Amino acid sequence: MTAYRFRIKFDPDPTSLWRDIVVGADRTITELQSSINPAVGLDQGHLWFVGEDEGYWDSAVKYQCPQEYEESLSGDPLLRTERIENAGDVTIGEMTRQLGLEQYDRICYLYDYGDEWRFYAILKEVLSDEPSDKEPAIVKEKGDPINDQHDPPETGESDPPLPEPLYSVLPETAVPVADLRGLEERDRVVHVIPLLSLETGFGAVCERFAIQFEDTGYVIENFQPGWQIVEEVDGVDKTEEELLAALADAAREWHAEIAEISGAVTGQHFDDETVEAMHVELEAELERKGYDHL
Structure with a gap:
């Protein structure tokens, strides 16, 4: 079998x-x-x-x-x-x-x-x-199926537009963690979760984060330069906590995919322990917000 x-x-x-x-x-x-x-x-x-x-x-x-x-x-x-x-x-x-x-x-x-x-x-x-x-x-x-197979596929990725307020406030480079946390004060933003932060001489900056709106969640990555949506989670018919749980799972899955891509490029095998280590900031943020059970 x-x-x-x-x-x-x-x-x-x-x-x-x-x-x-x-x-x-x-x-x-x-x-x-x-x-x-x-x-x-x-x-x-x-x-x-x-x-x-x-x-x-x-x-x-x-x-x-x-x-x-x-x-x-x-x-x-x-x-x-x-x-x-x-x-x-x-x-x-x-x-x-x-x-x-x-x-x-x-x-x-x-x-x-x-x-x-x-x-x-x-x-x-x-x-x-x-x-x-x-x-x-x-x-x-x-993702949706291909609409018209007789329309030749694009040779490069088409970046989906960032949701507001991100489109107008995110720089092309890494964003200060403090600025990300400040987004939670906006009406439509429910949660912001830094996923990959780096310490610099100017303070902590973030190159990967998750953001939850009332009805949608996104995992967003900085591909230097430029931010891209890598995972989108539909929150229709979900409670705030259910959407946050689904968004956290999407972030974990993206981390696993990063390990796969890195392994294919370097020829190394990244085990589950390596992937778990990538979840450290996510788990810490969930605990800080009182959702460590997710």
């Missing part, structure tokens, strides 16, 4: 559109792909392949859709620069073994060789208590 949990992320804007899919080890790559496209708003009318890491066209191994694989067999094998496999025959378990995938390793998925819709998938978890024949299922998601 083995299944895998992959986080499928839209390469041009990975923090705004992603889907978590759990799939059994005995299911094929084609079955996984068939669950991805409708989940992100794409059809099934074009060629595609899955590759290793984020190599895309440069992948040394390509798991091609069955249609392309059959056509590839008629070509000259001496001209190939990569190994090709039939995604309709290779199971998820076989792929993980062939690529040596471990937790937080990545694969890439390219759909439509004209418009080139690019996604990458992070192996979030190996589930030993799930059946190996489990059909692909969406278990968590963020």
